[in-house]
Amino acid sequence: MKKLYIVALFHFRETHLMEAAELLNKLVTETRKEAGCLQYDLIEDQDNKGVFFLIELWENDESHYRHTATEHLADFRKNAAPLLESETEVYKGAKLF
Numbered sequence: 387m388k389k390l391y392i393v394a395l396f397h398f399r400e401t402h403l404m405e406a407a408e409l410l411n412k413l414v415t416e417t418r419k420e421a422g423c424l425q426y427d428l429i430e431d432q433d434n435k436g437v438f439f440l441i442e443l444w445e446n447d448e449s450h451y452r453h454t455a456t457e458h459l460a461d462f463r464k465n466a467a468p469l470l471e472s473e474t475e476v477y478k479g480a481k482l483f
Contacts, residue, residue, distance in 0.1 A: 390447055393441060395477075420456070427440065427442075
């Protein structure tokens, strides 16, 4: 099975950055404990305040599918929604080289 690479891009309102950081920290901490999670790193854009992206690597699609059903991801989505400036962008792919 091919490994699954994901980049998720978040634009949080500048007035809610502390709350967003707390939510993201909890999400990253809990997700890294999951079976099949090979990488789950949070990056803050150095030029655009409030912009964060997650770099994810999963053993396979099934591992990521299990992640989508976790309580900590559901909690993050619910609590982060009112803090977001725009809809989250998610890109999924497989490594070419």
